[in-house]
Amino acid sequence: MLDYPALAAVAAVVREGSFERAAAALAITPSAVSQRVRGLEERLGAILIIRSQPCEATELGRSLCAHLDRVRLLEHDLAPTLGSIAAGAGERLTLPLAVNADSLATWFPAAAAAFGRVAQVSLDLALDDEAHTATRLRAGEVLAAVTAEREPVQGCRTIPLGALRYAACASPDFDARYFPAGVTAAALETAPCLRFDRRDFLQARWARAALGTETLGPVHWVPSTHGFLDMTRVGLGWGMHPTVMVEDHLAAGRLVELVPAQRVDVPLYWTVIRLQTRALRQLTEAVCAAAGAVLSR
The missing domain is CATH 1.10.10.10 (Winged helix-like DNA-binding domain superfamily/Winged helix DNA-binding domain)
Known part of the structure; x- marks a missing residue:
């Protein structure tokens, strides 16, 4: 024992x-x-x-x-029945989760708020790239994760959430300076771009699909979703942004889309441990509802 x-x-x-x-x-x-x-x-x-x-x-x-995280989850469900004799009675349950930055900046807050309204449970969010959040789940660091991996994780179930859609954007001044004759592969090689971190290859993925090249210009590293948008707006470089974050900026002319017909979808999944507890069920329901209201199907 x-x-x-x-x-x-x-x-x-x-x-x-x-x-x-x-x-x-x-x-x-x-x-x-x-x-x-x-x-x-x-x-x-x-x-x-x-x-x-x-x-x-x-x-x-x-x-x-x-x-211990799993034991606490099970005890949390038993607490109303056991009352003060429950182990850890009075201690607030905390759920460790892994979430990618762009989800946290767009649709996930609505899920967290909805969960907070029905459960007296704290969330402990770990930020990581959507391609790597499942690694934290496999390592036992978290109980659930928003991930881009559709492959099953042992002991977990995976639920498709939809796709976060991205657009390649720049400020009007940046577009005029670097793409006066339109967006071409040659022009893209000289135009500075923004990347979130060394694991962010979304810009190269877009360039390959739009122009048949992965050769990009100088890189500015901006490890913040909102900072990424701010740096794009002031003309530091072009970058890939969730469309839900830039729609108003595009409509108002504060940003322009480099190739309007070319967008990139990143499928997201909710992977959660197979433990039938009330808190995980409530959280999963909140995540699926919030994602369904924003993500593309």
């Missing part, structure tokens, strides 16, 4: 990043946190936390934290 108070200390250190902050979250002393963690490590004969800045879980530590 696992020592759940000790495991809760491990999870708190991983979540908070230090023994001191974990102690504050658990309302105990840092020494007590250290003793609980050390005691569990000695009992299991394995290191669970890498003492770094911030502290990180080992592979076994991550697996145990994921197990």
